[in-house]
Amino acid sequence: MGPIIEAQGLERRFGDLVAVDGVDLAVQAGEVFGFLGPNGAGKSTTVRMLTTLLKPTAGTARIAGYDVVRQAGDVRRCIGVALQDAAIDPLMTGSELVHLQAVLHGIPTRVADQRGKELLDRVGLTGAADRRVGTYSGGMRRRLDLALSLVHEPEVLFLDEPTTGLDPMSRLALWEEVRYLNRERGTTVLLTTQYLEEADQLAGRIAIIDHGRIVKKGEPRALKEEVGSPTLMIEVEGDPGPALERLARFGEERPCEPGMLAIGLEGGAQQLTAVVRELDEAGVAVRHMELNAPTLDDVFAEATGRRLEGADEPAPAP
Amino acid sequence: MTATVAAPPVVNRPSPVRQSLLLSRRAIFAVLRQPQVLVPSIFFPLFFAALNAAAFDRITSQQPAFAAQFDSFLDFLLPATVLQGVLFGSTQAGTEMANDIENGFFDRLLASPVSRTSILVGRLAGGAVLGAAQALFFTGVLVAFGARLHGGIGALLVLVVCSALLGIGIGGFGVMLGIRTGSAEAVQGSFPLIFVLMFTSSAFFPRELMTGWYEVVARYNPISWILEALRDLISIGWSTGDAMVAIAVSAAIAAGSVALSLRALRRRLAAAG
Amino acid sequence: MTAVDARVDLGTVRSGPAAIIREMVARNLRGIRRQPATFVPTLIMPVFFVITFSGAYGFAGRAFGNGNAMSWYAPMAIIQGASFAGMTMGLSTARDFESGFFDRFLLAPMGRLTLLGGALAAALVRALLTTTVVLLVAVVGGVAIPGGALGIATLYLSALGIAVVAALWALGLVYRVQSTNVGPLIQVGIFMAIFLSTAQVPISAMSGWLPGVARINPMTNVLRLARAGFVPDQLNPPAGFGVSWAEMWPGLVALGGTIALLAVFALRGMRRLTP
Numbered sequence: 001m002g003p004i005i006e007a008q009g010l011e012r013r014f015g016d017l018v019a020v021d022g023v024d025l026a027v028q029a030g031e032v033f034g035f036l037g038p039n040g041a042g043k044s045t046t047v048r049m050l051t052t053l054l055k056p057t058a059g060t061a062r063i064a065g066y067d068v069v070r071q072a073g074d075v076r077r078c079i080g081v082a083l084q085d086a087a088i089d090p091l092m093t094g095s096e097l098v099h100l101q102a103v104l105h106g107i108p109t110r111v112a113d114q115r116g117k118e119l120l121d122r123v124g125l126t127g128a129a130d131r132r133v134g135t136y137s138g139g140m141r142r143r144l145d146l147a148l149s150l151v152h153e154p155e156v157l158f159l160d161e162p163t164t165g166l167d168p169m170s171r172l173a174l175w176e177e178v179r180y181l182n183r184e185r186g187t188t189v190l191l192t193t194q195y196l197e198e199a200d201q202l203a204g205r206i207a208i209i210d211h212g213r214i215v216k217k218g219e220p221r222a223l224k225e226e227v228g229s230p231t232l233m234i235e236v237e238g239d240p241g242p243a244l245e246r247l248a249r250f251g252e253e254r255p256c257e258p259g260m261l262a263i264g265l266e267g268g269a270q271q272l273t274a275v276v277r278e279l280d281e282a283g284v285a286v287r288h289m290e291l292n293a294p295t296l297d298d299v300f301a302e303a304t305g306r307r308l309e310g311a312d313e314p315a316p317a318p
Numbered sequence: 319m320t321a322t323v324a325a326p327p328v329v330n331r332p333s334p335v336r337q338s339l340l341l342s343r344r345a346i347f348a349v350l351r352q353p354q355v356l357v358p359s360i361f362f363p364l365f366f367a368a369l370n371a372a373a374f375d376r377i378t379s380q381q382p383a384f385a386a387q388f389d390s391f392l393d394f395l396l397p398a399t400v401l402q403g404v405l406f407g408s409t410q411a412g413t414e415m416a417n418d419i420e421n422g423f424f425d426r427l428l429a430s431p432v433s434r435t436s437i438l439v440g441r442l443a444g445g446a447v448l449g450a451a452q453a454l455f456f457t458g459v460l461v462a463f464g465a466r467l468h469g470g471i472g473a474l475l476v477l478v479v480c481s482a483l484l485g486i487g488i489g490g491f492g493v494m495l496g497i498r499t500g501s502a503e504a505v506q507g508s509f510p511l512i513f514v515l516m517f518t519s520s521a522f523f524p525r526e527l528m529t530g531w532y533e534v535v536a537r538y539n540p541i542s543w544i545l546e547a548l549r550d551l552i553s554i555g556w557s558t559g560d561a562m563v564a565i566a567v568s569a570a571i572a573a574g575s576v577a578l579s580l581r582a583l584r585r586r587l588a589a590a591g
Numbered sequence: 592m593t594a595v596d597a598r599v600d601l602g603t604v605r606s607g608p609a610a611i612i613r614e615m616v617a618r619n620l621r622g623i624r625r626q627p628a629t630f631v632p633t634l635i636m637p638v639f640f641v642i643t644f645s646g647a648y649g650f651a652g653r654a655f656g657n658g659n660a661m662s663w664y665a666p667m668a669i670i671q672g673a674s675f676a677g678m679t680m681g682l683s684t685a686r687d688f689e690s691g692f693f694d695r696f697l698l699a700p701m702g703r704l705t706l707l708g709g710a711l712a713a714a715l716v717r718a719l720l721t722t723t724v725v726l727l728v729a730v731v732g733g734v735a736i737p738g739g740a741l742g743i744a745t746l747y748l749s750a751l752g753i754a755v756v757a758a759l760w761a762l763g764l765v766y767r768v769q770s771t772n773v774g775p776l777i778q779v780g781i782f783m784a785i786f787l788s789t790a791q792v793p794i795s796a797m798s799g800w801l802p803g804v805a806r807i808n809p810m811t812n813v814l815r816l817a818r819a820g821f822v823p824d825q826l827n828p829p830a831g832f833g834v835s836w837a838e839m840w841p842g843l844v845a846l847g848g849t850i851a852l853l854a855v856f857a858l859r860g861m862r863r864l865t866p
Contacts, residue, residue, distance in 0.1 A: 053697055053865055072865065076700040087691040091625045092618065103614040104699035106605035132625075148695075357775035362782070372801035373792045377651045503628065510632045517639055523647030532646030 002065065004029040004156060004188050005050065009059035012045050019045045021212035022059065027190060027205075029155070032182050034203030035192040036296065038308055042212040043192035044084055047160050050190070051081045063156060077105075080149035082142075084160040090134025094125055094144055097133060098151065105152040119147040123177070139170035146177065157181065159191040163198060171198075178202055196296040196308060208300055215303040220296060227294040227302055229264040232275065235288040236261070243284045250275055255301045264298075265291065334433045341432075341440020345414065346447060359407035359452070367392065367399040367460060370522075383526040388553050392465045397548035398521045399460065400481055401541070403452040405512055408445045408485045412492020412505040415441055419500040434587065438579055441493050442486045449485025453478045469551040476551055476561045480544060483568035488512065490575030497582040521545045543567050608705040615709030616716055622683065623717070630717070633679050637672035637725045641665050642732065644791070655793065655822065662736070665729035666746055666817035667790050672721035673750035674757040674781050680714040681761020681777055688769040703861050711758055718754030722747060734821070738834045742820010745834055749817035752846035757781055759853035766860030789814050809845035816842025 005027035012020040020042040027033045035043050048054040050061055052072040060067065066074040088097065095116055102112035120129050123143040128136065136144065142162060149157060159178070163171040179202070181187040193199055199206050200220050208216040216223055231254055236243050240261040244253060247263055250271055256262035265271055269291060279286055300308045371392040378384045378391055388394045418424040427437055457467070457474060467473050495505045519541035520528070528536060536542050547564035550557060623630045645661040655663035687693040696706055726746070736742050760780055764773045787801070788810040794802050805811050819838040 051698065053694060055865065073700050073702075076698055079698075081694075081698055083691065083694060085691050087694045089618075089622075089687075089690070089692050091622055096618070096621070100614055100618060101695065103606065103610050104695065104701065106700065108606045109610060357779060361779065365783070366786075369786055369801070370791070372799040373797055374648075375798045376796045377648070377792060381650065507628050507632070510635045513636070514639065517643045523643070527650045528647055529649050530646065532643070532649075 003027055004064050005033070005061075005190060006063075007046075007050065007059065007061040010046065010049055010056050010061055011058035012042075012049060012054065013057045019212055020049070020056075023209070023212075023214055025061075025207065025214075027188060029188050030182070030186050032178065032189045032191070032202055032204050034199040034206040035190065035209055036194070036196070036199040036206050036300070036308075037192075037209035038194060041209045043209055044160055045212075046209070047081075047083075047158055047190070047192055051079055051158055052076060077152070078154055079156045079158060080152070080154035081158045082145045082149040082160065082162060084164065088133045088141060088144065091132060093132055094120060094129040094136075097144065098148060101148045101151045107152060115151060119150060120144075123147045139166050142166060142170065142174065146174065150181075153185075154187070156188045156190070159189065161192055161194065163193070163195065175202055194308065196300075200296055206296075208296075208303060210300075210304045216299055223299045224294040224296065227264070227298045229266045230268060230294060231262055231292050231298055232265040232272075233260060233262045233288075233290050233292070234279075234286060235259070236279075237285040237287060243279060243282065246278050246282045246284070247275060250278075254298065255305060255307050257307075334436050334439075337432050337436035338439040338443060341436060342443035342447065345411065345441050345444025359403045359410075360455075362406070363399045363402040363456060364459060366402070367395050367456075368463070370395060371463075378524060378527065381524075381527055384524050387526075387549075388524075389466065390464065392460060392463065393553045394524065394549065395522075396457065396460050396465050396552055397477060397545050400453045400456045400477060401484070401516070401521055401545065403456060404449040404481050404484050405488055405516060407448050407452060408488040409492050409505070409509055409512065411441050411445045411489035412494075412496040412508075413502045415493045415496030416500055416502040416505050419496065420502065428587070434583065435580070438493070438576070438583060442489050442576065442579070445485035445489030446482040447485075449481040449483075450478045453481035465552075467552055468554055469556040472556045472561065473548075473551040476564055477548060480548060480564050480568040483565070483572040484544075487568065487571035487575045490572065490579045494575065494579040494582045497579065497586055515539070515541060519545065540567050540571065608701065608708065611699075611701055611705050612709045612712050616713045619680070619683065619713035620716060629683065630679055633675035634672065634721055634724060636675065637668040637721065638728050640671060641668035641725060641729055644668075645732065651792075651796075659733075659735050661729060661732055661734040662821040663818070665725070665732075665734045666749075666821050667814060668729075669722050669725045669746060669750050670753050670790075670814060670817055671785060672725050673718040673754040674785060676717035676721050677714045677754045677757025677759075678761050678777055678781055680710055680717060680758045681765050682771060682774060684710060684762060685765045685769070685771040685773065688765065689771060693769075697865050703858070707762070707857060707861065710762055711755055714754045714758035715751055718750050719747075722750040736820055737823075738820020741834045745819045745839060746817050746821075749813055749842060749846070752850065753813060756846065756849050756853055759850065759857045763853060763857040763860045766857065766864055784808070784810050809849055812841035812845040814842075815839075816846075 003026040005025060007023055007025040010020060010023040010025075011018070023042075023046055025033075035046065037043050045054065049056050050063065050068060052068050052075050055069060060069075062068065063075045064078045066078070068075050092100070098116035098119055099112050102115055103109065107115060117126070117129075120126050123146060125140060125143060125147070128140060133141065133144065146159075146162070149159075162178075163174055166174070175198070178189055178191070182189055189202075191198075191202065203220065205217070205219050206223070207214045229251055232251075233256055234240070234243070240259065244261045244263075247261075251264040251266040254262040254264055265275070267274075272291065276286075276289075297308050300306075371390065375391040378388075378394070384394075415424075418427075424437075428434075454474075457465075457477065461467065469476075492505050492508065495508055496502075499505070516522070518532075518535050519539040520536045521541055523536075525533060525536050525542065525546070544564050544567045547560040547567075550560045551564070641661065641664050644664045648664075649660045651660065684693070687696075726743070738745070761777045764777055767773075788805050788808045790810070794805055794811075797805060816839050819834045819842075
């Protein structure tokens with residue numbers, strides 16, 4: 001059987017701006033696939049094209065074998081979508097919203113009621129079901145959005161930045177739910193995220209996207225191994241420039257925050273004493289030093305020359 | 319290494335007049351930038367003037383009470399057309415005030431050395447300037463289409479002054495609502511009230527031809543007093559009495575509304591501590 | 592979150608467009624109930640119109656065919672209210688676009704006609720509300736309805752037709768622009784269509800350029816249809832009262848034609864939304 005999500009040369013222009021520049025994808029049924037990239041990289045635009053909300057200006061895409069442009073109706077039957085700005089009507093209650101979603105997807109009214117209750121229970125919103133959605137917290141809205149996307153038991157689930165803006169507890173809960181769906185129901189999940197940890201934790205394979213192009217594709221573990229050497233980050237007193245020159249023989253420079261220096265330490269941890277000695281001889285005072293195994297941030301940095309912003313910190317709770 | 323801290327630069331505090339001017343300019347441009355306001359405040363008044371002149375001319379001129387005073391329905395409509403434009407244009411001041419509060423600009427103004435009254439003056443002055451401009455513009459257009467100002471330049475001046483004052487009056491009411499509620503929607507919800515006020519006056523209908531309770535209601539509506547005085551100036555000729563009535567009532571409305579806005583502003587500042 | 596495994600069998604029966612349309616109308620009405628400010632002002636205007644114009648132009652009653660200015664203006668106010676019903680439906684859709692909620696409709700596997708049908712059904716229900724309210728006000732205000740029940744029926748028919756016309760116009764614009772910025776343009780179109788006709792006075796009373804415009808405006812015939820039960824035959828005096836086919840068919844044709852044209856306008860706008 002072919003891939004359940006397939007895209008070739010997917011492109012989207014807005015006037016002169018090329019938001020998505022030739023994306024190829026092949027996601028197999030039952031995978032959890034992560035789209036990782038900074039804000040504005042083209043993740044949401046790609047998802048909108050794959051979910052029939054936006055017409056590609058070039059290229060093709062198929063979901064479960066159906067063409068997203070010519071067989072849009074069939075595609076919509078197979079997919080569930082939870083978009084970045086949870087599309088909710090603040091005047092409606094949770095139950096009303098689930099009921100509406102069910103009816104929109106062709107579920108008969110009586111069944112829709114039962115299904116709604118079940119889903120709300122699943123995401124822990126039974127108590128809030130009769131309150132207006134406008135009163136829900138950010139975490140509750142995301143949970144509701146997830147429930148809504150599952151109403152018709154889709155084979156493929158698209159999650160666009162599902163935990164952006166959530167507190168850590170809600171984030172973990174959502175990860176657990178995604179794993180459950182994938183494990184027990186075999187739902188294919190394509191999620192976009194700007195958080196390394198999320199991609200690392202959830203995705204079996206990822207694609208790193210920057211400025212509308214996929215710059216790296218593969219399993220997280222394999223990609224990190226490709227980078228190879230761990231990153232040594234040093235904060236020194238004064239200008240890091242001279243220190244960087246001194247350490248040039250230990251490895252290549254890597255991008256980092258201004259005022260600090262980072263290199264890929266090719267010899268690994270064994271080289272640490274040599275590094276310290278070198279810096280000592282140069283009379284450089286070290287304020288802080290850390291050695292980290294390669295992360296997806298390094299993968300991103302190697303591919304694009306920049307660090308992914310807001311990398312490992314969870315976003316503050318709303 | 320010792321660091322020397324330089325003395326903070328002395329801030330040149332602009333005079334309240336200059337502050338007001340700057341804020342007025344901002345208010346005026348905010349309105350001009352929004353087509354949502356231009357349509358009801360420019361297109362509709364002209365559209366209805368043209369339409370109603372063609373629609374009601376015959377019926378009204380057949381009534382001796384009307385024909386005695388007015389050459390045409392267009393003459394009758396001139397001040398009402400200006401009023402319509404001013405009314406719909408000035409509600410924007412309140413919406414903008416509410417928006418400023420919502421998006422925090424208001425708080426920034428408060429934190430700056432801008433004097434409190436300048437904030438208000440700025441907002442309202444914008445409404446006054448626009449009102450005066452609309453008076454000139456609409457008069458120009460309608461005269462081009464055959465309306466006549468029997469009261470000459472004097473009548474025009476009174477019309478311009480009244481429009482400016484009403485711009486302040488209606489704008490002030492909206493601004494007061496904007497300050498008290500901080501919500502643009504609440505301000506726009508007040509629009510029906512203004513609508514009711516206009517339509518229960520003799521602004522659009524000759525009171526000479528009204529009957530029954532409707533005529534009574536219109537008789538006691540201050541908008542009627544202003545409009546009828548203005549119409550006399552336009553269609554009969556200059557009369558100091560009429561001029562004074564029109565300006566006095568408009569000024570009273572403006573003064574009342576400014577007082578209410580100031581009070582609302584003071585309350586809000588007191589609440590903010 | 593608990594991962595309860597009890598599953599409801601979704602079955603193979605799919606519900607049809609009727610259920611979706613019903614649900615969309617229900618949501619729309621709920622919206623009005625919970626946030627009346629978006630609907631009530633547009634109810635106030637027609638009520639006001641019928642009261643003030645009847646009061647102000649009562650003296651011209653004879654000009655309006657039967658000495659009762661209220662009978663002339665009430666149907667017009669109702670038509671106005673129905674057009675506002677269509678317009679507010681368009682604006683509520685615009686707000687759905689702005690909030691992103693419309694994506695839910697676009698992601699549903701339903702035909703685009705169903706989506707449009709839901710919006711039109713909601714507009715019709717709103718128009719029923721406004722028509723009934725204004726009619727009640729007119730009745731209290733002493734309106735004469737010589738055409739009886741049939742006259743009221745043609746009135747409702749014309750109101751519902753105008754609601755669809757206005758809704759199609761508004762939606763056609765909203766589908767293309769997808770924001771509430773298009774509100775003034777919707778208003779201008781509706782006001783011009785309604786007022787450049789026999790809305791305020793009969794053609795015999797008009798002067799200048801207006802009679803020509805009013806004659807070719809389909810709205811004039813729709814108003815004939817609406818007023819059929821209220822005012823004597825408007826074009827062929829001194830025919831008597833009563834709703835006659837001659838008074839009705841031009842309006843029906845006008846409605847049918849306008850609806851057909853605007854339906855194309857709206858559907859083309861929808862097609863641009865998504866694949």
